[in-house]
Amino acid sequence: MMSLVTFTRNNALPLLRTSITVRIQLNSASLSSLVRLEEKQGYAVVAMHKPPVNSLSLEMIQALSESLSELEKNKCKGFILTSACPGIFSAGLDIREMYQPTEERLKEFWSSLQTLWLQLYGSKMASVALINGHAPAGGCLLAMCCDSRIMVNGKSKIGLNETKLGIVAPFWFKDTFVNTIGVRQSERALQLGSLFTPDEALKIGLVDRVLPDPEAATAVAESELKEFLQIPAMARYLSKMRIREAALKDLLENREKDLNTFVNFATTDAVQKGLGIYLQSLAKKN
Numbered sequence: 484m485m486s487l488v489t490f491t492r493n494n495a496l497p498l499l500r501t502s503i504t505v506r507i508q509l510n511s512a513s514l515s516s517l518v519r520l521e522e523k524q525g526y527a528v529v530a531m532h533k534p535p536v537n538s539l540s541l542e543m544i545q546a547l548s549e550s551l552s553e554l555e556k557n558k559c560k561g562f563i564l565t566s567a568c569p570g571i572f573s574a575g576l577d578i579r580e581m582y583q584p585t586e587e588r589l590k591e592f593w594s595s596l597q598t599l600w601l602q603l604y605g606s607k608m609a610s611v612a613l614i615n616g617h618a619p620a621g622g623c624l625l626a627m628c629c630d631s632r633i634m635v636n637g638k639s640k641i642g643l644n645e646t647k648l649g650i651v652a653p654f655w656f657k658d659t660f661v662n663t664i665g666v667r668q669s670e671r672a673l674q675l676g677s678l679f680t681p682d683e684a685l686k687i688g689l690v691d692r693v694l695p696d697p698e699a700a701t702a703v704a705e706s707e708l709k710e711f712l713q714i715p716a717m718a719r720y721l722s723k724m725r726i727r728e729a730a731l732k733d734l735l736e737n738r739e740k741d742l743n744t745f746v747n748f749a750t751t752d753a754v755q756k757g758l759g760i761y762l763q764s765l766a767k768k769n
């Protein structure tokens with residue numbers, strides 16, 4: 484099978500005052516084809532590639548986790564998280580993972596998602612989400628885990644729309660949301676399952692910049708990441724943790740409980756019925 488992990492090497496110069504030369508030696512052979520990793524000068528680009536919509540299946544979640552681990556192993560200082568699927572950042576959790584699941588897979592799915600969130604939200608690396616398409620629910624969560632969000636203008640929307648599916652954003656999704664846009668906006672948007680246009684998202688602070696096209700957004704994402712990378716790494720990371728550590732600790736201490744809550748909730752008849760109807764409505768569209 485052709486490897487979709489693209490990896491270009493060049494003579495990287497250090498971007499960080501505090502770092503030694505950033506040279507990422509990615510082990511492309513062991514990485515999944517669902518995520519494309521590209522080495523740039525002193526940082527990496529992590530591009531999700533699971534057409535058509537980058538839905539977060541168990542395999543996709545694990546591929547993202549492995550990619551981050553690979554970057555950490557190689558002492559990468561920062562990355563841009565984006566999508567290689569035109570018009571879509573990520574459609575969020577793969578709903579088929581939650582619909583009529585086996586208990587074993589459902590548990591592995593959720594546990595892998597917890598791991599990915601802990602890894603991404605607590606990452607020592609600086610990160611910028613280059614949101615080049617729709618980012619509902621889990622897609623929005625991935626973007627919020629980054630240190631900065633640059634969105635391409637257009638028809639795409641971003642937000643936590645869980646209630647529209649008859650499900651409830653877990654407490655750590657909510658914590659991430661509150662840490663990003665504040666309590667009042669979160670309370671309203673979570674209940675309504677609001678999806679925001681890029682300009683609306685900018686207004687409430689869900690994204691930091693909106694650019695007219697992917698090229699302009701890419702350039703801004705790169706310069707934004709470089710700005711983060713110029714700050715002494717330890718000071719930057721510890722400052723980020725001042726905001727994030729309570730939420731991270733909460734999930735770390737309640738992982739098992741959260742897993743059981745999810746499994747019990749997701750397998751109720753009402754939720755299964757709702758997910759079935761939602762999947763049908765997505766299929767009917769086509």
Ligand SMILES: CCCCCCCCCC/C=C/CC(=O)SCCNC(=O)CCNC(=O)[C@H](O)C(C)(C)COP(=O)(O)OP(=O)(O)OC[C@H]1O[C@@H](n2cnc3c(N)ncnc32)[C@H](O)[C@@H]1OP(=O)(O)O
Binds near residue numbers: 538619
């Ligand atoms: C007491 C309370 C305790 C709480 C305990 C926890 C509770 C559980 C919480 C679970 C958290 C979930 C978070 C999530 O992420 S849920 C997923 C939410 N995502 C969505 O709602 C997005 C749905 N998709 C869309 O809106 C659109 O697809 C799009 C992203 C806007 C793109 O539109 P576009 O027109 O380009 O593409 P299509 O709609 O035609 O889709 C193409 C095919 O992809 C399939 N698809 C789309 N999204 C998903 C998905 N999320 N999962 C699986 N499959 C998806 C779609 O069906 C099409 O398939 P087809 O070609 O076979 O028809």
